[in-house]
Amino acid sequence: MRYLVILKADAAPTNPPPELMEAIMRLGAEATSAGALLDTAGLAPSAAGARVELTGGSITVTDGPFAEAKELISYALYDVRSKEEAVEWSNRFLALHRDLWPGWEGQADVLKVFGPEDFAPQA
């Protein structure tokens, strides 16, 4: 089953330390060779994006940045046996931030992606 993990945090005043990026690459390689990580990428600040919105019957387009407190930092798509396993990979991901980027705070939302197992006929 697939889980989409979205990393959210306040916009950081500085770039992440290179050691952290290196550790993230290593963890990504490990998750890939374990057959668990399907896809992952970082997301540019919302200032580089736009929002398309439907309200009151009309569609509006607004350029970023968005007003929310938190920015979306990255996403990772896992293919794992259980929610616990997806949580575990996310745990390790955040532990890297804790150890290598003092003071940084953020959250990783682990969301289940609907898959064939959710549409299996009721036997």
Place this chain on the structure above:
Amino acid sequence: MESGRLIAGLTRMVGDVGLAEELAQDALVIALEQWPSDGVPDGPGAWLMATAKHRAIDQIRRRQNYDRKLQEVGRWIEDAEPDPGDAVAEKLDDPVGDDLLRLIFMACHPTLSTEARVALTLRLLGGLSTDEIARAFLVPESTVAQRIVRAKRTIASATFELPPSAELQARLASVLEVVYLIFNEGYAATAGADWTRPALCQDALRLGRILAGLMPDQPEVYGLVALMELQASRLAARLGPDGEPVLLADQDRRRWDRLLIRRGLAALHNAERLGALGPYCLQASIAAVHAQAPSIADTDWVRIADLYTVLVHVWPSPVAELNRAVAVGRAHGPAAGLAIVDSLASEAALKDYALLPAVRADLLAELGRSDEARAEFERAASMTRNDRERALFQARAAQR
């Protein structure tokens, strides 16, 4: 997968896959007891390995003590004897990836029957319980348990080493066969009430991806991964709203999983870069033609027929030949396809293969020979052991 790693590392250490499995189980049980109250440790994998290692050292010490007592009472034990724990700890420092690969080769050892290889692989590497394996293959749990016990006994004398390079290709073929069998049992269940069992496909895909990570220079490993990713991309579209099978021609291609297609094409590219024309690469190439075709009519059937011609040449198989008949039927007309099918009529390996009459029925129907087509669909329905497939063939027969 953590349990597979554990078992692999421990097998090298204690030299007995059965004992290694017990130790890994023990460590997982301890984790289940401790983690909820103490919190998950920073390196859960390392923690598990360390815990299992301690249990192993305890066990070895106990066994050595026992052996000593059995030997002569009164013989002095020399103080200088090295601590067995040190030797064990040293062994554990080897890269874990190699252990995993050794375990895969051990579980797929050619001295084992195919069923035993499948059961052992799912148990040791997929982390499935005997009960789960039994349910997946619709056999009694006791049968699976016996298979595993016997298999472990058979391989007990095998060395926990990678096969020598002269044997590597043959041994690898045995591994790939097991992984693909698991995938196929999930993709088109041979028996039972469900047409597909996605969880088995997932297990096989994961094993294949791990294998590709461990053996990045083997084109056929990428070929198998590509084949499985591409076929798995169609899993959702293969099931109708009531769980009935939907064949390729009738699938809603918008429901194909684009990500898996992309991954499959990338894996195929890797295989081709390594210069491969093995059976899995060829089948993946065929699946890739389908994956990129906008519709069944706009499919490059000539290319598919050509690929099947190469495939049956490098990997002679009546099933592949039957698939070639389908492709030739599409590329060069149903009569040409039917001629190939009819040449397979006396093939002993296809005696109980429901798709033989089913394919023949399709070709007959296209030629307007409705009565014969109906009879063949009915024959196919009477031959399959899968309930969903039977209903499909019966419906096709009724349409004639």
